[in-house]
Amino acid sequence: MIAQFGFGVLVVSFLVALYSVFAAIYGEYKKSPSLVESARRAMLLTWPLLTLTAGVLIYLLVNNHYEVQFVYEVTSRSMPTYLKVTAWWGGQAGSLLFWSWLMSAFTSLVTLRKWDRDREFLPWVIVVSGVTMSFFIGMNLFFENPFAQLYQTFEGIGPHTFQPADSILFTPQDGQGLNPLLRHPGMVIHPPMLYLGFVSFVIPYAFALAALITGRTDDRWIRLTRRWALWAWLFLSFGLVLGGRWAYDVLGWGGYWGWDPVEIAAFMPWLTGTAFLHSVMIQEKRGMFKHWNMLLIILTYSLVIFGTFLTRSGVLSSVHAFAESAIGPLFFTFIGLTLITSVALLIYRWDSLRSETTMTSMLSREALFLLNNLLFMSILIVCFWGVIYPLISELFSGQKITVGPPFYERATGPLFAALMLLMGIAPLSAWGHSTVKTLGRAIWKPAVIAVIITVALFFTYTKNAIALTGFFLVALVILVTVYEYWRGANARQKSQGENIFTAFWNLTGRNRRRYGGYIIHISMMLMAIGILGIELFQVETQGRVAVGESLNLANYTVEYREIASWDDSPKGVNFTRAVVDIYENGVYLGELHPRKDFYFESQQSMTIPGQYATLRDDLYILLIDWEPASVEGATFKIYVNPLVNWLWLGSLLFLVGIVIAAWAEKDPERVTVRAGRRIQQTSAADD
Amino acid sequence: MQINKFMVGGVLILGAVVFLIWSSLNATSEYFLTVNELNEKGSNIVDRNLRVSGAVLGDSIQYDAANLILTFEVAHVPGDNAEIEALGGLAEVLHQAVIDPSRERMKVVYEGPMPDLLRNEAQAIMTGHLGADGIFYADELLLKCPTKYEEAVPEQVVNK
Numbered sequence: 001m002i003a004q005f006g007f008g009v010l011v012v013s014f015l016v017a018l019y020s021v022f023a024a025i026y027g028e029y030k031k032s033p034s035l036v037e038s039a040r041r042a043m044l045l046t047w048p049l050l051t052l053t054a055g056v057l058i059y060l061l062v063n064n065h066y067e068v069q070f071v072y073e074v075t076s077r078s079m080p081t082y083l084k085v086t087a088w089w090g091g092q093a094g095s096l097l098f099w100s101w102l103m104s105a106f107t108s109l110v111t112l113r114k115w116d117r118d119r120e121f122l123p124w125v126i127v128v129s130g131v132t133m134s135f136f137i138g139m140n141l142f143f144e145n146p147f148a149q150l151y152q153t154f155e156g157i158g159p160h161t162f163q164p165a166d167s168i169l170f171t172p173q174d175g176q177g178l179n180p181l182l183r184h185p186g187m188v189i190h191p192p193m194l195y196l197g198f199v200s201f202v203i204p205y206a207f208a209l210a211a212l213i214t215g216r217t218d219d220r221w222i223r224l225t226r227r228w229a230l231w232a233w234l235f236l237s238f239g240l241v242l243g244g245r246w247a248y249d250v251l252g253w254g255g256y257w258g259w260d261p262v263e264i265a266a267f268m269p270w271l272t273g274t275a276f277l278h279s280v281m282i283q284e285k286r287g288m289f290k291h292w293n294m295l296l297i298i299l300t301y302s303l304v305i306f307g308t309f310l311t312r313s314g315v316l317s318s319v320h321a322f323a324e325s326a327i328g329p330l331f332f333t334f335i336g337l338t339l340i341t342s343v344a345l346l347i348y349r350w351d352s353l354r355s356e357t358t359m360t361s362m363l364s365r366e367a368l369f370l371l372n373n374l375l376f377m378s379i380l381i382v383c384f385w386g387v388i389y390p391l392i393s394e395l396f397s398g399q400k401i402t403v404g405p406p407f408y409e410r411a412t413g414p415l416f417a418a419l420m421l422l423m424g425i426a427p428l429s430a431w432g433h434s435t436v437k438t439l440g441r442a443i444w445k446p447a448v449i450a451v452i453i454t455v456a457l458f459f460t461y462t463k464n465a466i467a468l469t470g471f472f473l474v475a476l477v478i479l480v481t482v483y484e485y486w487r488g489a490n491a492r493q494k495s496q497g498e499n500i501f502t503a504f505w506n507l508t509g510r511n512r513r514r515y516g517g518y519i520i521h522i523s524m525m526l527m528a529i530g531i532l533g534i535e536l537f538q539v540e541t542q543g544r545v546a547v548g549e550s551l552n553l554a555n556y557t558v559e560y561r562e563i564a565s566w567d568d569s570p571k572g573v574n575f576t577r578a579v580v581d582i583y584e585n586g587v588y589l590g591e592l593h594p595r596k597d598f599y600f601e602s603q604q605s606m607t608i609p610g611q612y613a614t615l616r617d618d619l620y621i622l623l624i625d626w627e628p629a630s631v632e633g634a635t636f637k638i639y640v641n642p643l644v645n646w647l648w649l650g651s652l653l654f655l656v657g658i659v660i661a662a663w664a665e666k667d668p669e670r671v672t673v674r675a676g677r678r679i680q681q682t683s684a685a686d687d
Numbered sequence: 688m689q690i691n692k693f694m695v696g697g698v699l700i701l702g703a704v705v706f707l708i709w710s711s712l713n714a715t716s717e718y719f720l721t722v723n724e725l726n727e728k729g730s731n732i733v734d735r736n737l738r739v740s741g742a743v744l745g746d747s748i749q750y751d752a753a754n755l756i757l758t759f760e761v762a763h764v765p766g767d768n769a770e771i772e773a774l775g776g777l778a779e780v781l782h783q784a785v786i787d788p789s790r791e792r793m794k795v796v797y798e799g800p801m802p803d804l805l806r807n808e809a810q811a812i813m814t815g816h817l818g819a820d821g822i823f824y825a826d827e828l829l830l831k832c833p834t835k836y837e838e839a840v841p842e843q844v845v846n847k
Contacts, residue, residue: 181803362692374697378704385708390719400719402738403712404814404827411711415704420748524823544753623753624800635752637800 003068005055007147007161010097013049014137016042021130024123030370036123040111043126046133047108050101052086057097057146057676062086065348067171070094070146070158076177076601077571083183089191091176093146098192099308100136102199108134110203118224124210125203132202135334136292143327174396180599180606186246190239195265197236201273203228205301208294212345215351222280222293230513231295232663233273237658240266241651248644250606251274256534256647259405264309264383271383272300275376281513282366287356289366291346292373295354298342305335310387363434368426375419382411409535413466420473420528423521424480446479463535470532474525481518488515508660516661523657526650533617533643540640542624546633554640556612556619562627564632574598578623580632582612594623594636615649617642699777703746717814722763722793724837725817738814739823741793743830745807755795761789761811777831781808804830 020042057070061084074087074094088096107129115122140146146573148159151167163169179185203381205226211221243263244256257263282289285462309331346353359367360411386403393401428442431618452471485504492503508515541553550559558580565576581588592610598608613621616639624633716793718737725732734770741761748759762784765771768792774780784790785808805828815825 359693362696367693370699371696374700378700378707381704382708387714389716402719403716404738405709406715410715411707414707460699542755603806607800607803622800624755625750637754637755655729 002056003060003065003147004162004219006053006060006683007050007145008146009056010137010141013046013053014134014141016045016049017104017130017134017137019128020046021134023309024126024130029125029492030455034625036126039123039126039130039587043111044108044132046104046198047101050097050104050137050427054097054101056445057094058085060263060481061085064175066173066175067149068146069148069150069241072150074175074176076175076572078570078601079177079183082188082244086188087178090182093140093144095191095195096136096140096144097146100133102131102195103129103136106200106203110206119226120214120216121210121221121424124213125206128206128209129202132206135680139327139330145332146332158627160273172442174601177599177601180597180602180604181250183282184246184250186242186249190246192239192243192244193235194239197234197239198266198269198307200228200232200235201269201297201300201304204232204276205297208297209342209345212294213348214341215349215352217290217349219280219283219287219290222283226280227662229273229277230658233270233277233339234655234658236266236270236664237272238651238655240270241384241654245648245651249611256644257406259386261387262307263264263308263388265303265310268383269300269303269307271376271380272296275301275373278369278376281291281374282369288359289370290353290355292351294346295374298339298346301342302335302339305331305338307337328388329584335552361433361435363436363439365426365429365431365434368422368429372419372426373420375415375422379412379415379419382408382415386411396588411422416528417469417473420470420477420525423524424473424476427480427518427521433580443480446476449479450475463537466538467532469526474528474532475584477525478522481521485515485518512663513661516657516659516663519652519657519660523652523654526646526653528650530644530647530650533646534641537642538639540638542635542637544625544633549633551636551638553619553638554617555584556638556640557586558592558619558621558636558638559583560634560636572600573582574600576623576626578610578626578636580610580636590664592621593623596623613645615645618644716844719766721766722761725793725823726791729821733817733819735816736814737816737823738812739793740764740810742781742790743805743807743809743811744785748805748807749824750801753802754797755801757801757805758795758804759811760792760794760812760837762792764810777810777833779830781810793823795823795825796819796830799828800826801841802825810830 007110020039023035023039023042023232025222027033027037028037059065060068060071061075064075066075069089074090075084078089087094089098095194110129111122111127145159145161148161149163150157150170151160151164152170153164153167156172160167165311192340204221207221207225210359211217240263243266247258248256264420276293279293280298283293309328346391358667359370361367364626370472386407390402401661410670424446425439425443430438450472453475454468456470458473485507488507489500489503492498492507493500496503496506498506524554539553540553543550543551547560547562550557552558559582561581563578563580564578565574567574574596576597579591579593580589584590589612592612594610595608597608607622610623612619618639620639622637622639624635715736717738718732719738719740720732722739725737737763742764744760744762748757750757764780764784765774771780771801773779774783795811797815799814807844810831811827812829812831813823814827814829815823818824
């Protein structure tokens with residue numbers, strides 16, 4: 001009964017979303033503000049409706065309604081309540097609903113804003129988000145109904161939306177439960193963050209299309225959605241990083257980043273989104289790259305849908321793939337249609353998007369931004385090629401050829417290095433015009449210090465050429481960025497008579513995007529340190545030891561003390577936990593508890609490492625196997641991952657940076673007058 | 688003239704990307720084969736980068752925990768997704784592969800911690816090379832249980 005109610009509300013939401021699309025189009029066509037207003041209200045209504053639907057589903061999940069197929073598949077009695085709630089997005093049907101729900105929340109937020117100045121955009125923003133939302137709700141309605149119930153008929157038991165004739169409801173005693181690997185706090189936050197990122201990129205896209213349709217192709221749409229794009233980027237980035245951390249903490253997923261097709265699918269919109277965030281600045285400051293920005297946001301939207309499609313369709317083999325399903329082709333059709341429509345619109349408006357200025361200097365800020373964009377696109381091409389290469393090779397040669405992490409590392413490595421170099425140079429360049437001389441004057445001090453640091457590392461830390469190149473670039477970018485910061489604060493200190501701390505604070509506050517962006521650059525460098533460390537310097541050992549014996553790795557000694565195994569019946573898990581003492585150069589550091597959990601109902605184990613984290617490295621101990629009699633000993637696999645914690649530290653700083661950049665400016669000192677053709681000889685501290 | 692300068696730059700970058708992709712593909716691409724195809728080609732592909740997919744035979748899993756050496760066998764499953772769908776889905780295909788003794792099989796050796804997802808009727812996607820001894824030496828193991836995210840309705844519920 002409750003399930004049918006949920007389905008009913010879903011049907012209503014679908015109709016309301018469709019209504020808003022048609023009312024908006026028809027209202028615009030008839031020039032009827034009241035019809036458009038009713039479309040807007042319909043759009044506002046989708047959120048409460050979908051919230052109610054989601055509420056019903058959560059109610060069913062939490063209260064063990066196993067007659068509902070979805071509930072039966074993703075929860076079980078032994079799961080704690082918070083995991084039952086998160087099981088909402090643990091399966092396909094639920095995650096599609098989750099998507100629609102987020103989408104409706106964002107569109108409601110957008111429709112609630114003041115539209116006075118942008119009235120002409122409103123109907124089209126409603127149309128674009130309404131179409132997207134209808135598509136996702138439709139998926140739920142027609143193919144992946146989360147409210148389908150199990151009915152016993154003469155032919156057997158199966159899921160049905162409506163009760164078939166001569167059938168009775170079938171209620172299993174217990175559900176199958178979420179896969180143990182998903183029973184992790186990561187499950188609570190990683191998928192929602194990625195989804196938030198995915199979904200919120202729909203809003204800038206909707207405005208871009210509205211701009212193309214109405215012909216109001218100035219940068220108003222960019223100004224309106226700048227912060228949406230930043231928040232979308234924040235969520236997407238955070239989602240990616242959390243996924244990495246989750247993978248690192250649970251062995252089953254293998255590493256922090258595996259170049260798995262689905263990881264790449266989430267990474268691709270991030271790449272275009274990052275390029276977009278950079279290049280919109282050029283449009284705002286110089287009135288250039290207008291086609292390019294349109295194309296980037298269209299690509300980002302398509303890649304967002306493509307990413308969802310990849311995780312759902314089972315086209316590619318991946319650790320993240322959901323069960324295969326019929327909805328793949330529909331996703332593909334949807335992406336195809338939206339892409340064709342958007343690009344057609346872009347071509348139609350091509351002439352009104354001409355640049356207002358031309359680029360003259362190869363070293364000007366805008367040229368370097370262009371280069372930055374090209375590099376992001378290059379990485380995108382590599383990723384895209386790697387993902388589709390198996391399909392293409394099969395099509396043309398009949399032989400499926402796949403690529404793995406070595407391909408991506410090799411092909412993107414130099415591109416990432418080039419991006420880092422650019423991060424070091426671009427902040428020092430000026431709009432309009434820079435020369436080797438002006439740039440050289442700005443960069444030589446940081447560059448010399450970076451060289452000195454690199455030489456010092458050569459003698460003390462490593463002789464690995466890749467690592468040294470990487471560390472040089474990291475040092476250069478950090479120094480340049482800090483130097484820029486310091487110059488800005490110093491100038492402010494002199495001109496405003498502020499002390500240096502106030503100057504720093506105000507500098508950041510007055511130009512949040514710029515200085516938030518610098519913090520992001522620094523955080524990227526910290527992350528690069530971590531990646532270089534774990535990729536190039538990881539060491540490992542393994543061995544079977546009896547109680548009291550120890551294993552040595554790097555400076556660490558790991559001594560096996562004891563092991564205990566016990567059942568936790570309510571949870572349906574057996575825990576086996578080893579206690580090891582760790583020493584560094586003979587100094588006692590503490591104890592770690594690597595363990596293995598065994599889930600009875602799914603007959604699956606889960607390996608949880610013991611970790612000892614410092615900024616220098618991460619000691620990572622896995623319990624592989626053990627004998628009941630302690631004299632026989634236990635087997636451990638031990639890794640030392642140098643510098644990897646800089647990766648996580650960098651991720652935190654990264655969040656700080658984006659929040660600063662995306663935070664509303666409290667007193668906009670925004671220069672809306674374009675630099676135009678005026679050539680600025682000065683360096684960039686004054687933009 | 689200005690345009691040319693930027694055009695040259697763009698072409699250079701494009702060239703660099705094409706070169707990066709091309710050279711990386713040459714160095715790292717892997718043939719994706721089924722067990723049947725692998726056995727057919729046999730010694731012709733010894734020491735090439737390969738990726739093979741198969742159904743794990745639970746009884747064959749042996750783990751030398753002291754040395755972290757894992758051996759198991761996989762049975763042939765079709766490589767094509769459409770074919771798998773036509774045969775009743777991945778779970779069904781894996782199940783049939785494991786219970787059919789006439790299927791071609793392949794022995795796999797992997798060194799490292801035993802993956803949590805390795806078990807009977809899991810799909811293993813292995814990257815590595817075929818040794819001259821006919822054993823597949825895997826560097827990387829990707830395991831996919833069709834039941835991993837969303838369990839298919841189990842036997843006692845679905846009636847065939």
